[in-house]
Amino acid sequence: MKKRMKYEKDETFFDKIKKPVSDFFYDLSTKLPRKKKKNTSLKGRRTGELVFYYCLAFLPILHFLIFYVYVNLNSVILAFQEYKFINGEGKFIFSTLQIETVWNNLVYGNEIKELLSHSLIFYAFSLCVITPTALFFSYYIYKKYKFSEFFRVMLFVPTIISSLVVAFMYKFFIDRGVVEICRLFGKEIMPPLSDPSQSFTYILIYILLVSFGGNVIMYSSAMTRIPISVVEYAQIDGVGPVKEFFSMTLPLIYPTLSTFIIVGITGIFTNQANLYALYSDSAPENARTFGYHMFVLLKKVSSSDMSGYPYIAALGVFATIVVVPLTFFVKWVLDKIDPNVQY
Amino acid sequence: MKFKKVLALSIACVCAASTFVGCGGEKIEQSYNEATTTVIRISNYDCGYGRTYIVKVAEKFMEAAKETVYETGKKGVYIDITHSQTDTTGQSVLNTLDNTNKEIFFTTNVTPNMAKTSGKVMDLKEIISATSADASYPYAEEASIKDRMYSDFKNYYVEESGSAYTLPLFMGSYNFYYDAELMESKKLYVSKDSTDEKVILTGEKSEFNAGPDGKTGTEDDGFPQTYAQFYLWCTEMKEDKSVTPLTYSGQFNQHMTFALNSLIADFEGKEDYKMLYTLKGEDVEGLVKEVDSDGNVLSYYDPMDITAENGYMLTRKEGILQAVRFAKTMASNHSKWIDPLSFSQSQSHTGAQSTYILSKYTNNKILMFTDGGYWEAEAKSVFDQCESRNGGKMDRQFKLLPLPKATRAKVGTEDAPARTTVGVTGELELFVKKNVAESKLQAIKDFITFFHTEENMALENVESGVPRPFNYTISDGMKAQMSTYNFSLYNTLHGENVDVVFKGSNEPMYLANTTEFNHYNWPLKTLYKTDKSDYRVLNFFYEQDRLQTDVDVKGYFNGIYNYTQYSAKAGSATNWQVMYNKIQG
Numbered sequence: 015m016k017k018r019m020k021y022e023k024d025e026t027f028f029d030k031i032k033k034p035v036s037d038f039f040y041d042l043s044t045k046l047p048r049k050k051k052k053n054t055s056l057k058g059r060r061t062g063e064l065v066f067y068y069c070l071a072f073l074p075i076l077h078f079l080i081f082y083v084y085v086n087l088n089s090v091i092l093a094f095q096e097y098k099f100i101n102g103e104g105k106f107i108f109s110t111l112q113i114e115t116v117w118n119n120l121v122y123g124n125e126i127k128e129l130l131s132h133s134l135i136f137y138a139f140s141l142c143v144i145t146p147t148a149l150f151f152s153y154y155i156y157k158k159y160k161f162s163e164f165f166r167v168m169l170f171v172p173t174i175i176s177s178l179v180v181a182f183m184y185k186f187f188i189d190r191g192v193v194e195i196c197r198l199f200g201k202e203i204m205p206p207l208s209d210p211s212q213s214f215t216y217i218l219i220y221i222l223l224v225s226f227g228g229n230v231i232m233y234s235s236a237m238t239r240i241p242i243s244v245v246e247y248a249q250i251d252g253v254g255p256v257k258e259f260f261s262m263t264l265p266l267i268y269p270t271l272s273t274f275i276i277v278g279i280t281g282i283f284t285n286q287a288n289l290y291a292l293y294s295d296s297a298p299e300n301a302r303t304f305g306y307h308m309f310v311l312l313k314k315v316s317s318s319d320m321s322g323y324p325y326i327a328a329l330g331v332f333a334t335i336v337v338v339p340l341t342f343f344v345k346w347v348l349d350k351i352d353p354n355v356q357y
Numbered sequence: 358m359k360f361k362k363v364l365a366l367s368i369a370c371v372c373a374a375s376t377f378v379g380c381g382g383e384k385i386e387q388s389y390n391e392a393t394t395t396v397i398r399i400s401n402y403d404c405g406y407g408r409t410y411i412v413k414v415a416e417k418f419m420e421a422a423k424e425t426v427y428e429t430g431k432k433g434v435y436i437d438i439t440h441s442q443t444d445t446t447g448q449s450v451l452n453t454l455d456n457t458n459k460e461i462f463f464t465t466n467v468t469p470n471m472a473k474t475s476g477k478v479m480d481l482k483e484i485i486s487a488t489s490a491d492a493s494y495p496y497a498e499e500a501s502i503k504d505r506m507y508s509d510f511k512n513y514y515v516e517e518s519g520s521a522y523t524l525p526l527f528m529g530s531y532n533f534y535y536d537a538e539l540m541e542s543k544k545l546y547v548s549k550d551s552t553d554e555k556v557i558l559t560g561e562k563s564e565f566n567a568g569p570d571g572k573t574g575t576e577d578d579g580f581p582q583t584y585a586q587f588y589l590w591c592t593e594m595k596e597d598k599s600v601t602p603l604t605y606s607g608q609f610n611q612h613m614t615f616a617l618n619s620l621i622a623d624f625e626g627k628e629d630y631k632m633l634y635t636l637k638g639e640d641v642e643g644l645v646k647e648v649d650s651d652g653n654v655l656s657y658y659d660p661m662d663i664t665a666e667n668g669y670m671l672t673r674k675e676g677i678l679q680a681v682r683f684a685k686t687m688a689s690n691h692s693k694w695i696d697p698l699s700f701s702q703s704q705s706h707t708g709a710q711s712t713y714i715l716s717k718y719t720n721n722k723i724l725m726f727t728d729g730g731y732w733e734a735e736a737k738s739v740f741d742q743c744e745s746r747n748g749g750k751m752d753r754q755f756k757l758l759p760l761p762k763a764t765r766a767k768v769g770t771e772d773a774p775a776r777t778t779v780g781v782t783g784e785l786e787l788f789v790k791k792n793v794a795e796s797k798l799q800a801i802k803d804f805i806t807f808f809h810t811e812e813n814m815a816l817e818n819v820e821s822g823v824p825r826p827f828n829y830t831i832s833d834g835m836k837a838q839m840s841t842y843n844f845s846l847y848n849t850l851h852g853e854n855v856d857v858v859f860k861g862s863n864e865p866m867y868l869a870n871t872t873e874f875n876h877y878n879w880p881l882k883t884l885y886k887t888d889k890s891d892y893r894v895l896n897f898f899y900e901q902d903r904l905q906t907d908v909d910v911k912g913y914f915n916g917i918y919n920y921t922q923y924s925a926k927a928g929s930a931t932n933w934q935v936m937y938n939k940i941q942g
Contacts, residue, residue, distance in 0.1 A: 036360075039367075043360045066362070070369055099869030099939050103474050114929070123888040123925035189703035205701040208607060210900050293702055294608055299889060319871035320448070321939060 093328040097321035104320065112328035120332070126304075133303040136287045139218055140278060144225045149271075151226065152233035153259050166230070173227025181291035184220050210298045217301050221287055229274070236270040237263055265353040272348040279341050281305075283333035304333065389435035395427040395800050396435045400450070400459040403440040405731045406527060406785060410820035411438060411463060417816075418807045421496075427800040434800050451475045460793045460801055463526065465785050469514055470868055472522035472788050479789040482520045484805050493799075496807040500828075505809075507826040509631070509859040510783065522788060524809075527823040528850055528857070529784035531615035531876075533603075534726045537754035537841070539717070543598045545724065546579030547590060553765060556581070556589035558597065569762050570777070570854060571769030577759030582768045584683055587761040591694045594724060601716075603687075604696035605727040606709035610896045613699075615876045616727040617680045617894055618860075622780040623760045624676035624767070627856035630778055633880055635862045636668035644673040645914075652682040652910035665866035665940065669921035669933040677880055678914050679763040681894060685910050688898035696723055700899055710736035717748065725758060731784075733842045734822045756845035778856045779849065782876075784823065819843070824850045826857070869939040873932075883908075883916030884923050890916075 096109030120126045151169060155162045172180050189205035196203045206212045240263065248258055264271070284305040289297040295310045302310075308329055315322035389396065401411055415436035423433040439459065447466035454477040472478040485502040487494035498505075502524070503515055515521045540546060544560030551557050551566060559565070559579075568577030581587040591602040605613050622630045632638045640660040647655040654675065663670060687694060698704040698712055710732055716723040726732070733740075733750060740750040762768045762775060769775030787808075793801060807813060811829040818824050819835050824847045836844060850857055860876070861867060867874055882892040885908050891897045894913070901908065908916070921933040930938060 039364050040360050043363050046359075046363070070365065073369075073373060097869070097939055098942075099865055100942055102470060102865070102868075104869065111935075115925075115935075118924070118926040118929055119888070121926070124886075125888045185703040189701040190698075193701075205607075205697075205703065207702045208700050296608065296610060296893065299891075314875075314877060315872050319869075321869060322872050 089327045089330055090334075092324055093331040095324045095327075097324060099321075106320075106324070109324075112324040113331070115325060116328045116332050126329075128299075129302055129304040129307050132287075132301060133282050133285060133305065136218075136221065136285060136303055137278060137282050139221065140225065141275065144222055144229065145271075145274070147222070148226055148229035149233055149264075152230050152237060153255075153263060155230065155234045156237040156263075157255065166234070169226040169230050171227070172224045173231075177224070177288070177291050180224060181220070181288065184223070185292060188216055207292065210300055213298045214301045217287060217289065217292065220292065224288065232270060232274065233267060236267040240266050265355040268353060268355070272345075272352065275348060276341060276345055279344050280337060283337055284308075304329075389437075391435075393431055394433050394435045395431050395797060396437055397461065397797065397800055397804055398459045399436060399438045399461045399463065400445055400457070401438055401440045401463040402445040402450075402465055402785070403442055404465070404785070405735055406821040406823060407734060408438070408440050410817040413816060413820060414808055414813050415804075417813065418804055421807065422800070422803065425800075425803075428796040434804070436804070447471075451477060454478075454790050457790070459790065460797065461787060461789050461804070463785060463787050467523055467786055467788065468868070468871070469516075469522050470863070473520075477791050478522045479791045479793070480520045480522060481524065481789065481805070482518070484802050485515065485521050485524070486519060487802075487806060494802065494806050496803055496810060498810055502806070502809045502827070505811075505827045505829070507828070507857055507859070509857060510826040513783070513859055513861055513863055514786075523786040524788070524805075525783040525826050526785035526787060526817075527783075527821060528730070528781040528826050529823070530619070530730045530779060530781045530850070531612060531727065532619055532730065532779075532849075533616055533758040533760070534728070534732075534755050534842070535724055535758045536717070537756050539600065539722055539724055540579075543594070543600055543722070545590075545594050545598065545600065547581055547586060551586060551589075553583055553585040554589075556586055556593050558590075558593055567769075567771070569759050569768055570774040572771050572774035575774070575854075576848070580759045581761045583761050583765055584679070584686075584763055588686055588690070591690070595693045599720075599722070601696050601721055601723045602694045603699070603725045603727070604709060604713050604716075604723045605699050606706040607699050607701040607704035608708075609706045610699070610893050611877060612706070612727050612729065613684075613895045614881055614892055615729070617684060617881060618780055618876055619760060620680045620683055620763070621674070621676040621880070622778045622858060624679050624763050625674060625778065626776070627778050627858055629674070630676070630780060630858050631862075632663060633671055633674070634860055634867055634874065635864050636663060636665045636671070636866050637864065638663040641670075643675050644670055645675050645678055646673070648678060648911045648914060650909045650911045652678055652685070652914065654678070665864065666937055668866065669918065672880055672917045672921060674880070676763075677917060678910070680881065681913050681917075682910050683763075684894040685898050685913070688895050691899055696721070700896065706732075707735065707739075711739045714739045714743065714748070714753070717753075718746075726755075730823055730846055733840065750840045750842075753841065755840075755842040757849045774854060776854050776856055777849075777852070778858060780858045780860045781826070781850065782860050783826070818847055822846070826859070865940040866937065870936045873936055880917060882920055883913050884920040885912065885916050888923065888925060890920055 092106075093112055094108060094110060095106040096111045098105055098107055116126070151165060155166050185207055189207050193203055193205055203209075204212075206216045244262065244266075245258070248262055253261070282304075285303055286306040286309060287301070287303050289301065289303065289306045290309060295313060297306060297310075308326055311322065311326050311329075315326070399411065399415070401408055415438060419434055419436055425434065426432050427434065445462075446464050448471065450462060450464050450467065451471065454475070484494075485506075487497040488501050489497050489499050491497060503511060503519070503521070506514070506525075510525050514523060514525055541560065544558055546559050546562075546564075547566050548557040548559040548564045549566040550564075562579075565573075565579035566582060567573045568575060568580045569582050570577055571582070581590045594600040594602055605616075625633075629638075629641075629643070632641065639662050641663050642657070642660045644658040644661070645654050645656075646658045649655060658670070658673065661667075661670065691700070696712065698709070704712065706728065709726070710728065713723055713726040714736060728735075733755070737750070740748070740753070743749055743752075760777065767775060787805075789801060789805070808817075809827070812832075814825045814827055814829040815831040815835050818829075818831065819838050822840075822843050828851075831839070831844075831847060839847070849855060861871075861874075873879060877892055881894055882890055883894075883897075884890050885897070885906055897908075897913070922931045924931045924934075
């Protein structure tokens with residue numbers, strides 16, 4: 015009972031500012047001239063509401079149509095083009111050359127396979143290391159154990175600060191700080207981020223450090239929606255924190271967890287693993303991901319020469335062909351194992 | 358419910374309003390009356406060359422033309438300049454021409470061919486051909502703009518018919534620089550008694566060697582004449598004088614590759630280096646057939662004709678081999694010759710500039726640096742920070758390093774001093790939109806002509822810190838405003854003994870593949886494993902064991918050729934064939 019009252023009494027900072035803001039807008043709405051209530055029919059009112067919703071949704075839908083549908087459609091078309099420079103003029107013609115080139119590079123070459131393997135390693139790291147660790151910290155913060163607020167702030171700080179600033183600080187610490195520390199102990203080492211044999215490990219550490227923020231916020235928010243009564247019943251029944259986590263918390267936040275997993279799948283081929291922030295366009299070959307490779311290729315195509323675009327578009331089409339069915343498959347699997355627990 | 362509607366509407370309005378934030382660029386506050394003054398509108402791509410050079414020339418023109426009547430009822434001219442980085446380069450700026458009120462564009466990545474084929478850019482033929490004999494061009498000089506343009510640039514920017522759609526603004530280059538003050542204080546000059554086996558350092562001018570050009574009394578006296586002397590010089594300065602020879606950006610280590618291109622240019626000479634971009638040559642000699650593991654030439658190909666189809670054979674040029682050998686030697690001795698931060702990702706390009714400039718105040722003094730020609734302007738904040746201790750831009754003595762020659766045979770003599778060849782790119786260009794208002798046309802022509810007077814080109818050089826590819830001289834008064842580095846760059850690229858090669862051409866093969874022929878990919882990109890390539894020559898050799906490769910000079914050099922001949926699937930088009938097929942109908 016005491017705990018329940020504590021939960022209900024505890025107003026967060028957001029709650030404190032929400033009330034005056036809400037009151038302000040309410041006052042504003044009461045001062046607006048009220049239309050005389052017309053004797054409108056249900057259909058008339060419904061039409062009015064629909065007009066309002068369509069107006070509100072118009073801009074986002076237009077944005078979606080232009081910047082998602084049109085752009086991606088254009089990319090697919092571009093993948094089936096070849097750049098020709100005839101009589102002093104460059105133009106695109108229909109061709110399957112770039113698709114064939116990507117296929118040949120994939121089947122007979124090693125570069126694309128390595129890029130894919132790096133992308134999958136980063137994803138597996140994210141799934142098997144970052145996600146469980148984020149869940150652990152989220153649960154810790156949710157249970158308000160010791161220093162939970164401190165962890166909440168410190169884990170979120172890298173997300174608040176500009177990613178380039180964080181990358182800069184990390185690079186300086188690792189490539190100069192660690193080198194100096196080793197030198198103090200009499201050991202000369204190559205700057206780790208610049209050492210191809212070690213850079214991969216340090217990149218993984220960096221990803222671990224910067225990935226917490228978003229994950230912890232989402233998971234801990236999902237956990238706080240768990241009704242207190244359910245938790246108290248469990249505590250009354252003598253359920254310990256570990257069992258509570260696996261038997262109650264995880265199943266109850268499963269929708270959030272599965273959403274993250276599915277979104278992670280869609281990002282396998284676009285994930286740059288923060289390589290551009292760390293290395294600009296000279297990341298070590300043994301760490302490059304598919305997404306990074308595409309980005310760097312695109313950046314290096316000079317704006318006076320569009321001939322490089324079809325190949326990059328073809329890489330994108332290939333990635334789409336792989337990731338779309340994979341995403342649906344993973345969603346199907348996750349739906350199958352969904353405990354379907356409701357509050 | 359009503360409250361939620363109001364809140365939702367308010368948030369939607371804020372979101373919609375935020376889309377207008379990105380509009381427009383930075384404009385100078387309007388201080389003119391368009392009803393009484395002719396207004397010329399300029400769009401400037403605001404980049405590392407700054408904006409002062411345009412602003413100052415524009416002010417001069419406004420003053421010069423203040424009594425001129427270009428449009429009926431109006432007197433004088435106002436130049437309205439918008440500085441921006443959005444949609445102001447490449448195809449993006451050409452796409453905006455139909456809907457913009459700007460008339461003149463200072464931009465980048467707009468090739469003459471792009472400008473011409475867009476159909477929206479004015480032909481500047483008349484303007485660049487005008488001389489002072491033409492009364493309709495009051496600001497034209499005795500020699501036309503076209504005649505004052507460097508020949509190599511003219512071949513690219515001006516068609517045979519005399520038409521030109523863009524004009525080059527500056528010359529871009531990557532070089533090696535040195536600190537002349539450090540040379541003096543540590544007496545690092547090479548004595549005339551030095552050989553390719555032993556280098557003696559001196560500080561006495563009378564003891565300086567003749568330098569790479571082989572002629573005494575020139576700017577390069579006291580510098581290593583050959584690569585062999587250069588290596589010994591680096592060792593001597595490090596071991597005897599505790600001076601670190603070289604630093605560069607570890608994060609942008611491709612700058613070293615770009616600078617190595619200057620060694621290729623200097624070895625090959627003007628015509629042979631130009632061939633790398635024209636892909637045309639008859640009875641071309643000196644293409645290396647076989648080398649040993651150390652990069653010594655064992656045999657050459659018979660003279661052959663080079664065309665676009667077999668242009669990949671140019672990767673066998675000996676200058677490329679020599680540059681690779683140079684990089685390998687530098688990498689092998691990196692612990693003595695190169696500052697460790699040059700191999701650290703934590704050293705950005707500005708960090709490297711800072712390391713180099715501030716090394717004067719540390720125990721780790723560094724003599725040489727590699728970066729683009731714009732580096733001094735880019736390091737402005739570091740120079741400003743050193744002003745208080747007489748270390749500002751005008752106080753320091755940075756200069757371009759006279760490049761050593763690859764072999765003793767290339768070093769000049771007193772009677773026949775060796776020439777220096779420098780490869781440059783065109784950095785920024787200007788063009789004029791087609792179909793400008795007829796009433797303003799003369800004003801625009803006058804401005805372009807005025808912009809290209811000798812005096813104003815000198816001013817643009819001084820203000821931007823980078824030379825223009827035209828013949829002009831800088832007065833003593835203006836020289837006093839230039840830093841030592843700025844003047845050294847001008848002196849080098851305008852030197853009598855220097856051949857400047859524009860790294861580009863109007864050949865279809867080049868125009869269809871400008872990405873493949875940029876300095877990332879050409880001509881130092883190698884295939885070192887099945888389908889792994891790299892272009893960071895020096896850092897590649899440095900990272901050898903980490904990359905688990907054992908590539909020597911021969912392997913790297915052959916890999917450059919192999920890269921052009923690579924195809925993932927046997928029988929499918931090679932990289933070069935893919936490039937060549939773009940110009941096949």
